[in-house]
Amino acid sequence: MGITDKSKGLLIVLSGPSGAGKGTVCSALRNRLPDLTYSVSATTRQPREGEVNGVNYFFKSHAEFERMIEEGKLLEWAKYVNNYYGTPREFVEEKLEEGKDVLLEIEVQGARQVKEQFPQGVFIFLLPPSMQELRERIRNRGTETEESLHNRMKAAENELKQVEYYDYVVVNDVVEDACDRIRAILVAEHSRKDRFLENHPDWLEGF
């Protein structure tokens, strides 16, 4: 046996505050790292035109989704505007077992839930190029009362403070550079000594 065998896949969680550009970076990663597996979320909202079940989302009824919650079949979930969104556990676990790296692009609250179940995951916190810019992005998202703007700022500040639960911080200054850093994190994580020894318990054999 050599010592470059395929090891078990990594769970990578890409999260960060609203307005950091998670979706944009994730789209760029799909082109840049096609070997990475991108987790497909489940939702109770109606499919939009062109959306395919199992590709864009797993579309579920409210009853089905609630049964998934009860049976522990979701790694994380949340309800926004009367619809459920979540990450099915089975798809992720199967891919990891096959040795594939799986990326979840999720909100900060969901990342916290995943961390509790997968502490060995790789947690990446995406930040915008500056705090002033993030403030502007949040401010410009719709015309609102001062009170609701204040609430959204408070929510964003709470999201930012969650950085402490993450392993890495990637600044999304230029999307391609952010992708390069995320790729580097994957390569480095596969080279970590603890993972190496875990995946190659008999590496000293043959010497």
Next chain:
Amino acid sequence: MGITDKSKGLLIVLSGPSGAGKGTVCSALRNRLPDLTYSVSATTRQPREGEVNGVNYFFKSHAEFERMIEEGKLLEWAKYVNNYYGTPREFVEEKLEEGKDVLLEIEVQGARQVKEQFPQGVFIFLLPPSMQELRERIRNRGTETEESLHNRMKAAENELKQVEYYDYVVVNDVVEDACDRIRAILVAEHSRKDRFLENHPDWLEGF
């Protein structure tokens, strides 16, 4: 202030058993990563033709070297065949302060000494593509008695067991691939949350 400011340099220690190819990988890295600072060792051995003081080595007399040891001016040192070899502390610390990443390519014993003084360094253990190949390389290094071969094998086995003190394991299957992994480790380490927060204590200001 943005949040992509230059942070303090990283100390990277590239080590591993004799025969892993540390010198070859380090030479390739000099071409591949010219912005990295490569530590210059001090030695008491005579300069060979073409070797330049301060470039290939800092050439020292025995008395000078022993004074450096006494005054704690070496990060690590050892004596091989009546000559001293070591890593001057000042050069490394100056470059790190300037924000430059510094790479030390050293033996396993030296890496252990550096670890005691720079636990925050990034320790990379280089391995040959297979244990059988390492065995062959050690076996073919000179014609010796069975006893001295046995001793060298024992020494190599002890070196291999030091892997536990390292952060990363990089398999030197193809030199360019090993360089790519080392580059990825540097990029990832600069993105570590703990370093980010240490280097940007006021990152939340302006939000």
